[in-house]
Amino acid sequence: MTGGRVRLAAVVAALGVVFAFGTWAAWDFVIDDAFITFRYSANLADGHGPVWNVGQDPVEGFTNFGWMLWLSAYAAMGLDLVVVAKLTSVLLGIGVLLMLLHHARRSSGLVAAVVAGACFAVFLPTYFHLGSGLETMAFAAVVLRATIVGLDVLAGREVRPWEPPLLLLVAGLLRPEGVLAVLPAFAVWLWQRRRSREALLWTSLAAAVGLAYFGWRWSFYGQLLPNTFYIKFGNLDSGSRWLELTAAMLGPLALLTAVLLWRRPTRAAGALLLGVVAATYATYAVSGPTMDYVHRFAFHAFPVLCLGAGLAVGSLGRRWAYPVAGVGIVVWTALAGVVPRDLPTIVNYGEDLRRAHVAIGQGLARADVPRAERTLAVSDAGAIPYYSGWDSIDYIGLNDEAIARGGDRTSIVRRAHPTVIVVTSTSPVLPDTAYGLRVSEATTGYLHVAQLKMRDGYWQNVFVVPQWATQVASAVSHSGEEAMRGHDPGRYDKTLGRWFDRLRGRT
Known part of the structure; x- marks a missing residue:
């Protein structure tokens, strides 16, 4: 085994230990909101459809149809949905960590991989979002994967023609605003492949499935948007406060990612990364999401910012800048994860x-x-x-x-x-x-x-x-x-x- 592979294996092992410990420490956590989705999943599995009360007028009291559908398959098997949701999120969390390590190392070297993976692994809220029972980690994984696909397109790498449309569809099923979050990366791919019949075919197929789903849920529930949107969203003042808190926590990650804009070879990648973050956060900034424990909604684009920080550190030309920027951003991210005001409540x-x-x-x-x-x-x-x-x-x-x-x-x-x-x-x-x-x-x-x-x-x-x-x-x-x-x-x-x-x- 070469020296580079040895170092990479050591990094993976070290971050794996941190990830395993964090998962163990937060394993008791599950959020009450997750049981709303579980109830819909159980009713669907029992043959009553995705309803809140069996036999009554359907109401869409959840915003994660794809997650609800996934869990309903396990509800039909009689499995504990709390455990299923946790294990699914843990596996997806491992996938996120591996995606960060692989793409950052491939694009900018081992130092970039260390920074990207470490930021994700040392951020304490990561593990509470793993255990919450909600779709948070699944949505973050889809947004990150779509972003990496977009970066691959910019780098001239081969991209499977079915993957970007599928990611767009899955993101929209996981959360209504998911299409907006994945749209920048999808748009980059579609523009680059605009003359490809195969790309247009897969895009049309995904659009047809998405429109069919939208038409069905509108017909079934009788509302354009999930019922929860009429309760949780629409407060501009709350959205402004949410944006301020998010900027205070993740601002340094975003600023470091912006370093990519300074150099021509990395400018397009930096613009895509920041565009994904902006598109993901736009809905929350103008609506003020409630029930935002330990920055749940900000976490949707958090892995993208981790990747951006890693790539930015890897792009620095001077050797002294590597440890200063890399260690600094990892320490900041770790500290940002332990200062949320609601953390003492959430851990118990x-x-x-x-x-x-x-x-x-x-x-x-x-x-x-x-x-x-x-x-x-x-x-x-x-x-x-x-x-x-x-x-x-x-x-x-x-x-x-x-x-x-x-x-x-x-x-x-x-x-x-x-x-x-x-x-x-x-x-x-x-x-x-x-x-x-x-x-x-x-x-x-x-x-x-x-x-x-x-x-x-x-x-x-x-x-x-x-x-x-x-x-x-x-x-x-x-x-x-x-x-x-x-x-x-x-x-x-x-x-x-x-x-x-x-x-x-x-x-």
């Missing part, structure tokens, strides 16, 4: 979710309540509806068209008169309103049978109609007690220290 989130949301959902599933009476209203429309299997009103509105369009939450819940209402509070004292629900009005005639603490400042309160109060109270209390066994009972603090203590206990 999986454990907290199990002893509150999961416990309530599993308790409701066990409760001796007739099928016709299994109706629920909840603000956290994830693990509770998924594990319970009950028909659910999501009074935030992600899975409710009337609420998403501005309907009065309290009136809608009152008319439905569900058997159980779950109310979130920031203390043991019940709030006057919770996510727009007027609590005392909505729960009039109900009994408050359980209160489960998720973490400091976050409680779930269970209200039940008197007829089924005893059954629900017993089942939920039993599930809550089970969840506390072996899961750090008594610790609710939002601190990194609690996470470190749990990791030490696991070792």
Whole structure:
């Protein structure tokens, strides 16, 4: 084995160790939103179609159709979707790391590969996005692959004619804004191959499939966009704040990538890389995405910035610039990954979710309540509806068209008169309103049978109609007690220290 291969093997091994440790450290994490997708996947696997409540008017309460479809195949096999989603993302994360190493080394040498791979591997949020259960890593992998294909076209390398159209299609299926994120790289390829009948044929085929899907979902759900867009997007002030936070975190990576613009041989590559980042972030900058834990939406183009930083370092002509720029950007990226304000909450989130949301959902599933009476209203429309299997009103509105369009939450819940209402509070004292629900009005005639603490400042309160109060109270209390066994009972603090203590206990 040559010296270059030995060094490359050492780099791969070192980054593999970092990646494996990060994956292990964040393995407990899963986000509540992922269970929304899981519910749609399970209903599709059971033959009911991708619906929130079986037998009711379909509503598209998710933004990741391709991810939902992928998981539905495993739901049909009876597999645990949490584990499937995590393992899929881990494999895709490994793929991202290998793509970064391979392309950066091929284009600019081993130093570029080290920088690109290290930035990805030392960024702590990488591992929480691996374990979240959502499509975050899958989408980031598709955006990166499309970018590399575009770079290959600029470098004159051979590109399979079916790959760019397929990547465009998959990106659009994974997220509605995916087409925009992949479009710059696709446009480069299509312009270069504009006289190729094969390229036009594959592009036409992908367009036909995409239009057929769009027509089907519009017909099936009756809305131009997923229902969640009417809740989560549209706040320009929030978008401006999102952009400021993202620039503070990833600005140095983008600035280093911009170094590629200074030299003619790398100018086109730099423009493509920055164009992909701009296209990916444009939707979020003008809409203000919510539920953006540890920079989830910024992560969609994060591997592209890692690649850009690696290529930029590799393009520096002076030897002293290699270690200065390379070490500097890797250290910055590592520090940027540990300073998000919500990190102390996120590192403990999986454990907290199990002893509150999961416990309530599993308790409701066990409760001796007739099928016709299994109706629920909840603000956290994830693990509770998924594990319970009950028909659910999501009074935030992600899975409710009337609420998403501005309907009065309290009136809608009152008319439905569900058997159980779950109310979130920031203390043991019940709030006057919770996510727009007027609590005392909505729960009039109900009994408050359980209160489960998720973490400091976050409680779930269970209200039940008197007829089924005893059954629900017993089942939920039993599930809550089970969840506390072996899961750090008594610790609710939002601190990194609690996470470190749990990791030490696991070792």
